[in-house]
Amino acid sequence: MKKMMTTREVAGFLGVNEKMVYSLIADKGLPASKVTGKWLFPVHLVEQWIENNSINYPEIPNLLPPYTDVLIIAGSNDPLLDKTISLFNSHQSEQIAVFGNLGSLGGSRP
Helix, strand or coil: CCCEECHHHHHHHHCCCHHHHHHHHHHHCCCCEEECCEEEEEHHHHHHHHHHCCCCCCCCCCCCCCCCCEEEEEECCCHHHHHHHHHHHHHCCCCEEEEEECCCCCCCCC
16 A cells, blocks of 8 residues: 555645645645545655646756658668658658668668
8 A cells, every 4th residue: 555644744744734734635636535534645646736736847858859840760771762762852852751770781682
């Protein structure tokens, strides 16, 4: 079973008083279950609730430029495929096809 916290422990975890914890349950959807008259809080859900309700969350930088109009082909080398990619690239000025060799270098043989 996942770790659970009491109301007092959640109050300490959040740095608020216990009354505020009850308010967060009722008004803000703090995840909790009432068992034998006492509130219990799954730690992982409380942490998730905090993350989901964060504001001013820093954006994750996009480390790769957006690749639109790029056709990426991966597989074994094939002379016919090389010619096809070359033909495609010479006729498509707005797009580009690239090939990543992941297999044999010999290509297909008759």
